[in-house]
Amino acid sequence: MITTCNHFLIYKHSTSVMKILMVCLGNICRSPLAEGILKHKIKENHLDVVVDSCGFESYHIGCEPDYRSIEVAKSYSIDISNQKARLFDETFFKIYDKILVMDKNNYRMVADRASMPDDLNKVDFIMNVVSPGRDQEIPDPYYGRKQDFVNTFKLLDEATDRIVELIKTKQWQ
Secondary structure, eight states: OOSSOTHHHHHTTOSSSEEEEEEOSSSSSHHHHHHHHHHHHHHHTTOOEEEEEEBSOGGGTTOOOOHHHHHHHHHTTOOOTTOOOOBOOTTHHHHOSEEEESSHHHHHHHHHTOOSHHHHHTEEEGGGGTSTTSOOOOOOOTTSOHHHHHHHHHHHHHHHHHHHHHHHTTOOO
């Protein structure tokens, strides 16, 4: 969907459901992988968490993820083929508890849209859950080979393992 997904109308006012947004540039490579991997782990662990993704480039709106992201995810038994690219919207600061970005450029673009100091408290690099404060980037595999997508998957797999652990141990609110 291009705008805020309908299922967020259900969760928007609930304080018990954690809502996590993954953000990359085009919402076709990294953030769909992050969304798909985390959704898969959330389901496996029976957690009450909503996960979604978006990007900043309008030329992919409504498109499915890059075929290489779909293939790599599928090789790990994760289906991301039904996801559709959408744009980041300032209202997401009100909806999501955590906004996880893939690189410095994404961080800057999200931060530029923050209207309140509390908005920025929700934003972080996804890899900071693994290596706090390092602001490690997830390289964009778009212009690379399939192995670059596999490497991206592995980094996101490590980060999402840690996210699930933090949620399960209630260290991440």
